Amino acid sequence: MQIPLSRTAVRADDDVMETVVLPAVHRTCGLVGAELRGLDLTLDYPDETYAAIEQAWAEHGVIFFRDQHLDAGQRERFASRFGTIRVKQELRKEPEQTRAIGEGWHTDMTCFDEPPKATILFAEEIPPWGGDTQWAGMGPVFEALSPGLQATLLGLWAVHANVRKLGLSYDQTDPPEPSIAEYDAAEGPLHPVVRLIPETGRKVLYVNPEFTMRFDGWTRRESLPLLRYVYEFGVRPEFVTRFKWAPGSIAMWDNRQTWHFAVNDYQGHRRVMHRILLAGSKPVPAEAL
Ligand SMILES: O=C(O)CCC(=O)C(=O)O
Ligand SMILES: [Fe+2]
Numbered sequence: 001m002q003i004p005l006s007r008t009a010v011r012a013d014d015d016v017m018e019t020v021v022l023p024a025v026h027r028t029c030g031l032v033g034a035e036l037r038g039l040d041l042t043l044d045y046p047d048e049t050y051a052a053i054e055q056a057w058a059e060h061g062v063i064f065f066r067d068q069h070l071d072a073g074q075r076e077r078f079a080s081r082f083g084t085i086r087v088k089q090e091l092r093k094e095p096e097q098t099r100a101i102g103e104g105w106h107t108d109m110t111c112f113d114e115p116p117k118a119t120i121l122f123a124e125e126i127p128p129w130g131g132d133t134q135w136a137g138m139g140p141v142f143e144a145l146s147p148g149l150q151a152t153l154l155g156l157w158a159v160h161a162n163v164r165k166l167g168l169s170y171d172q173t174d175p176p177e178p179s180i181a182e183y184d185a186a187e188g189p190l191h192p193v194v195r196l197i198p199e200t201g202r203k204v205l206y207v208n209p210e211f212t213m214r215f216d217g218w219t220r221r222e223s224l225p226l227l228r229y230v231y232e233f234g235v236r237p238e239f240v241t242r243f244k245w246a247p248g249s250i251a252m253w254d255n256r257q258t259w260h261f262a263v264n265d266y267q268g269h270r271r272v273m274h275r276i277l278l279a280g281s282k283p284v285p286a287e288a289l
Contacts, residue, residue, distance in 0.1 A: 128265035
């Protein structure tokens with residue numbers, strides 16, 4: 001059923017507003033993800049509407065909109081409501097390309113001291129089947145660990161891969177296999193293993209399979225068994241939501257508290273997305289209890 005739009009939504013050049021329109025929030029799974037309905041994102045809304053979107057976003061980790069056909073200017077205008085745009089790019093996989101960006105569980109760019117706060121993906125062209133994306137919620141994952149393991153992780157920091165890793169993943173649309181030697185060659189920033197989400201006060205696990213190399217003060221060999229444990233635990237189905245795209249779909253994920261995985265199962269078909277990254281800040285460590 002189509003939810004009627006409130007008359008309070010106005011075109012960008014109209015300064016008349018009456019009452020506030022709020023999105024309807026529908027969880028996509030029990031622990032992570034929500035679809036927001038009832039808004040037309042080509043319109044400008046009062047601040048309260050964006051505050052409601054932000055609240056749902058912080059709470060659910062990743063939010064989705066459907067049937068929003070925005071042009072480049074409208075995409076930027078929408079994204080700017082939530083922060084400073086750091087990167088704008090097209091994410092395109094052509095029918096003859098076999099590799100895809102993000103086909104492994106990861107958080108975007110934790111190889112930076114200040115990893116992006118969020119990523120927004122706008123779907124333009126979607127293959128006839130496949131090409132879904134999955135997200136795992138690191139708040140629910142941390143909360144489901146034992147108090148003993150939570151306490152251990154709360155005291156730790158982790159070394160993430162050097163920024164050169166970024167080139168392999170993001171500079172090319174069809175990246176070659178990363179070389180283990182290059183992956184291990186240089187170390188990058190230190191991030192807390194458990195970070196705080198200030199808006200909700202939530203503690204979230206902040207290591208990820210793509211960029212985290214080892215715990216600070218531990219060797220990689222010592223770190224891997226525990227890292228592998230949380231990587232396996234973190235993608236249990238109850239922590240994961242999966243989104244089926246259509247042209248006009250939007251996913252925006254809080255890159256501080258989710259991992260994502262682009263499912264590369266549409267060989268021979270084109271997929272075109274527009275991607276905007278919002279600037280982040282140095283992760284705030286969660287305090288030990
Ligand atoms: O294409 C996708 O679904 C997600 C790709 C990805 O990892 C990203 O945009 O950061
Ligand atoms: Fe990504």
